[in-house]
Each structure stands twice: as C-alpha cells, then as structure tokens.
Amino acid sequence: MKKIGVFTSGGDAPGMNACIRAVVRTALYHNLEVAGIIRGYNGMIHDEIIDLYSYSVSNIIQQGGTILKTARSDEFMTYQGRKKAFDNLQKHGIEGLVAIGGNGTFTGAKIFYEEFGVPIIGCPGTIDNDLYGTDYTIGFDTAVNTAVDAIDKIRDTANAHDRLFFVEVMGRDTGYIALHSGIASGAEVVLIPETLTSIDEIIEILNLGKERKKSSSIVIVAEGDEEGGALKIANKVKEKFNYYSTRVMILGHLQRGGRPTANDRILASRLGSAAVQGILQDKKNVMVGVVNQQIVFTPFEECIQKQKPITNHLLQLIDFIR
Numbered sequence: 001m002k003k004i005g006v007f008t009s010g011g012d013a014p015g016m017n018a019c020i021r022a023v024v025r026t027a028l029y030h031n032l033e034v035a036g037i038i039r040g041y042n043g044m045i046h047d048e049i050i051d052l053y054s055y056s057v058s059n060i061i062q063q064g065g066t067i068l069k070t071a072r073s074d075e076f077m078t079y080q081g082r083k084k085a086f087d088n089l090q091k092h093g094i095e096g097l098v099a100i101g102g103n104g105t106f107t108g109a110k111i112f113y114e115e116f117g118v119p120i121i122g123c124p125g126t127i128d129n130d131l132y133g134t135d136y137t138i139g140f141d142t143a144v145n146t147a148v149d150a151i152d153k154i155r156d157t158a159n160a161h162d163r164l165f166f167v168e169v170m171g172r173d174t175g176y177i178a179l180h181s182g183i184a185s186g187a188e189v190v191l192i193p194e195t196l197t198s199i200d201e202i203i204e205i206l207n208l209g210k211e212r213k214k215s216s217s218i219v220i221v222a223e224g225d226e227e228g229g230a231l232k233i234a235n236k237v238k239e240k241f242n243y244y245s246t247r248v249m250i251l252g253h254l255q256r257g258g259r260p261t262a263n264d265r266i267l268a269s270r271l272g273s274a275a276v277q278g279i280l281q282d283k284k285n286v287m288v289g290v291v292n293q294q295i296v297f298t299p300f301e302e303c304i305q306k307q308k309p310i311t312n313h314l315l316q317l318i319d320f321i322r
Ligand code: F6P
Pocket: 011, 102, 126, 127, 128, 170, 171, 172, 223, 256
C-alpha cells in the first residue's frame, strides 16, 4: 500500500484534529502518502480530496472541530453515490481509509468495504461515548468537562436564588454525558435513556433535599431520555412540586466545541496512530478502540449492533452521594 485517505464524518467531536494529526504523522513515518477527504463521504463523492503533509497538521492538536470538516451524507446511502466515491479514490490512488466518526460512519464504511473492497479502519469519534469496542470515544471527556463547567456556574446562581434547575445535556441514545457530568457536578438527579424515569421518584428525591435544607437542586437530563427533554420533564415536575422556583437550561452544541482535554488528545493520538498500524497489518472493516488501556480492534458489525452498557456502579453512586 502506498497511499491512504483520512476523513471525519458525522457530528464533530473535540480531539478529531489530534486524531487526524496522528494518522498523517504515523503514515508518513511508515512512508505512506496521505490524502485528506473534506466533508466526509460527501467529499469522497464530490472529489474534495487534498494531499496532506506533515506541516498540514501542524498546530492542530489543541483545536476543536475538524480541519477536514464533517457532514452526514445522504448520497453515500445510495449505490450510485458509493460508486462515485470509489472512482474518486481510485483516481487519487487511495488504497485504504481511516474513518473518524460514530455509528453512522461505520455503517457506511462496512457497506463500502463489502461492495468495493477498500480496507477501512474506524476511529471512534463522538461526544456521546456510545460505541461498543472502546471504553471511551474521542470528544467525550471534553464534552463532559464542558458540561461540568456550565453546571458549576448554574449551581452558583441556583444557590443564590434557591432554585431548581433542569439541565439538558447531549446524548441521543445514551446517558454517558449525563451520568459523568452529573456525578462530577454533584447533581441531585440524573435522567438517562437506559433507565426508566419516574416523575414521582424525582419529586421524592427533591423533597428529601428540601427536608435537608438544600438551597438548590439540579436535575441533569440526557436529551434522549424516554420521558422527554428537560423542558418537558420540568413541566411535569412543576405540576406536582413547586417548593423551588424552576429554570431550564439546554446546553446543546456548546458541548461539541472547544479545545480538547489532554485525555482526549492522548486518546485520539493513540487511536489515530493505531489505525494506521492496523492498516499496515492488513486489518480491515474494524474499529480501533482502547479497552482497559489496551488497543483492540473490533469488527464494524459488532460495534454497530452491540450496545455499550451503561456503568452500573456509577448509576448507584448517585444514590450514595447525592
Ligand atoms: O452524536 C453526537 C451528537 O452531538 C448527539 O449527542 C446529538 O443528538 C447529535 O449529535 C446532534 O446532531 P446535529 O449536530 O446534527 O444536530
């Protein structure tokens, strides 16, 4: 193999740039040429492909977002789109790919490999941390720290006014950001899609806080909670419990930006570098992850199908320390 391509796809995540940098530098170290594909699968289809050199990735390890841009591609879901993408890869002499993204990215990668045989290795890049085959995904640690920073500020004003805040964090299908930011910020309640939300239970907990003379309470809601978002849940609680005056805060895309934490930079560098080494060892159709501090490769099929279970002892911890 002489040349590989790298791209970012799906929602951006802080640390993607550190991963791109590690892919490029490791490839060059092993005498492989590298191309950058702009806007994920869309760029592959529309021939937005540029050569990358060592200097192309200088000074990006500390930057959020992704220098290669990112997109969710409807066109790649069609055979015609994928065929165009394959033709463009051939035109540029690209023989292998590193895809940095989440579930949707790897679903596309798997189909593409099956149809055209281009070896692809995935690097888990999503703030949601919802990928089976790795303990943590690139961007999760930064998103949690961003959320904690915001919740700490909310706590100040909540305390000053004796208020109850509902804070909605991201997590389309999982409660990882909610759980970790909730524990780190001392939230009273954390609501996640993996467990059933009971309005009565929330009120019971808030009442206990009231008895203990807590001057504020914070409920963290993962956006994907089955009972609804923060606004909806706040309204349901307010109907039955009005001891505190209530406010709602939706953190939204704030959690996707910002400088990656040191942990994310290190994780991204390890994963990007391991992906290139995996390609050189003839691995394909797999995602590289870190499990118990060790680099592991898991077939896309498993990463897509299996759900990463939420950490039960962390769930319990909230009950013990609230
Ligand atoms: O998958 C990452 C994520 O940030 C989710 O937490 C969120 O639901 C989704 O992306 C938002 O996507 P978009 O940026 O397309 O609105």
